[in-house]
Amino acid sequence: MPFYARLRDGLQARGRTVEIRPLGISQGKARVLDQAAGDTAIHLVNHGRLHHPRVWNAGIAYVYPFWNVDPRGIRAFSSIADLPFDPDTIDTEAARPFFRRLRKRLVDGRSSRYPQPEARATLPDGPVAVFLQSEAHRDVDETCHLTREEMLDTVLAQAPGPVVVKPHPRDQDPATQAWLDGLAARHPRLILSHGNIHDLLAACSRVVTINSAVGIEAYLHRKPVVLCGQADFHHIARTARDPDDLARALAERPRKRAYDKYVHWYFARNCLSTTEPDLADRFLRRVDPAP
Numbered sequence: 001m002p003f004y005a006r007l008r009d010g011l012q013a014r015g016r017t018v019e020i021r022p023l024g025i026s027q028g029k030a031r032v033l034d035q036a037a038g039d040t041a042i043h044l045v046n047h048g049r050l051h052h053p054r055v056w057n058a059g060i061a062y063v064y065p066f067w068n069v070d071p072r073g074i075r076a077f078s079s080i081a082d083l084p085f086d087p088d089t090i091d092t093e094a095a096r097p098f099f100r101r102l103r104k105r106l107v108d109g110r111s112s113r114y115p116q117p118e119a120r121a122t123l124p125d126g127p128v129a130v131f132l133q134s135e136a137h138r139d140v141d142e143t144c145h146l147t148r149e150e151m152l153d154t155v156l157a158q159a160p161g162p163v164v165v166k167p168h169p170r171d172q173d174p175a176t177q178a179w180l181d182g183l184a185a186r187h188p189r190l191i192l193s194h195g196n197i198h199d200l201l202a203a204c205s206r207v208v209t210i211n212s213a214v215g216i217e218a219y220l221h222r223k224p225v226v227l228c229g230q231a232d233f234h235h236i237a238r239t240a241r242d243p244d245d246l247a248r249a250l251a252e253r254p255r256k257r258a259y260d261k262y263v264h265w266y267f268a269r270n271c272l273s274t275t276e277p278d279l280a281d282r283f284l285r286r287v288d289p290a291p
Helices: 002-013 031-037 092-108 148-158 174-186 197-203 214-220 243-251 259-270 279-287
Strands: 043-046 055-060 066-070 128-131 163-166 190-192 206-209 225-227
Touching (some): 002 279, 128 197, 163 197, 174 190, 214 225, 225 243
Parallel strands (some): 128 163
């Protein structure tokens, strides 16, 4: 991957020895802990969730070219979740152009992590948008505060207007479609959409999801987000921990949020970018701060 290639080249240019090893299906990531116990090297594990003073976990942080490099895990499991976010400490002059560049690339470009339809979706104004996730491809279950059924049932019971639900693009389970078709038959306000994610975000009044990357994309649209699971970008969202909490969240008037400052704080301060010229230096400051 370009991230690892550029990181390797930058580290070698600084006199560091770099070795790239396949993890192997039979041995798995846990073998890395045995290796780390027997050497003094820094180990960077792709898609890891390992804990060791010299083991770091790496993975794309929702939006390319940004990566988590973290002592605990990536995305929902990253230690960013425990960091304090204070908008007063963020330079507005740095945050705004950063936010605009990312918004131009993703929102204006109508692009996302997964391929999106080119055709524009026709939607009512101001629906609550519910985005589902593919439980077959991610560790979603262990991060849920609510099941997807509880989440969508609560939204349908609480939201007075239209509700739009978008299944995950990688969820090809016929049971998911049958469940959604049954709900739509009982709830005329429910709209099933496979449209471009940015059309849904532009039209909606707020977003409800477990912990999907769409929450970050919603911030680029300056839309309020309700999370129903563990997430490391929860700081400016409302987190619901049970159906009653979700009902209360939907009844609350959304607060103004510093979306531009948060997006800058999350990606520019707490992630590493494949394209940044000082990638190797920032990596070393993170994982090996001692001179």
